[in-house]
């Protein structure tokens with residue numbers, strides 16, 4: 001079986017089977033770019049070509065099991081299932097400006113165990129394959145195409161730590177940017193990580209135009225270690241040492257979740273400014289979405305403004321990030337493999 005995402009192998013396979021290049025090109029345009037239903041995509045092939053594809057080409061394996069549409073905003077949580085009935089979540093974000101983004105998952109569960117994140121509380125089950133990452137995009141794109149919407153951004157920011165599944169994530173990025181497949185602008189792709197320096201350095205070397213976001217959440221080692229068990233002093237020092245190389249291309253962002261009484265005071269903002277000294281980074285301040293069982297609380301809007309103002313005075317570009325989909329457990333940190341209550345902040 002040859003994967004529909006394995007471009008070179010698929011082309012070789014089609015040539016051997018007598019399927020013309022132009023027919024494959026039309027199939028791919030329908031499948032990846034236009035987001036048409038599978039049968040309409042296959043209609044671009046001859047009858048024998050369709051039979052060959054059905055039997056010998058691995059098309060989308062995930063099934064869309066549930067769709068939860070927010071009543072508050074333009075978010076939809078999509079729950080996909082594997083053949084083994086494992087649940088994978090992705091979120092469509094329809095922004096007021098007309099732009100549409102998709103947040104996809106890279107793992108089933110996560111071993112990073114961040115204290116504020118529901119996914120982290122699930123533990124780690126397994127890495128998703130590149131095909132499972134890309135199936136999320138194909139199926140979401142079909143839904144959006146039926147609405148007459150184009151998919152603009154894909155962010156790997158859902159369940160899991162992408163750089164703990166580096167090989168599959170990089171293979172998926174190749175396909176997302178490939179002119180033969182999705183052909184999305186590299187500037188509209190983003191990977192978010194808790195900070196895996198070796199993988200991050202490799203990433204910026206190979207993908208200098210793709211955006212990279214670091215889930216920092218505190219520059220104080222003792223505070224960060226409380227929030228992220230593997231993220232204390234040693235991890236912070238390694239990430240800091242890599243920052244000059246990571247920020248060289250201007251696509252680097254810092255994600256900072258503001259938690260009342262934990263990381264949002266004057267000492268915290270000063271530590272952040274000091275930690276980022278000399279570095280060009282865009283800082284996203286994120287609102288915390290409480291969930292049952294969580295002891296963390298969001299800060300007030302006023303406290304968030306004070307924190308942001310201090311960063312701006314220090315010369316940083318700051319965005320106050322609004323989370324969509326809080327009512328359907330699809331906002332930042334609420335993905336937990338269930339359709340139930342709100343949960344944590346995936347990287």
Ligand code: SF4
Pocket residue numbers: 110111112113114117118119120121158159160161194215344345346347
């Ligand atoms: S925040 Fe990201 S890295 Fe941390 S536990 Fe959640 S999904 Fe994993």
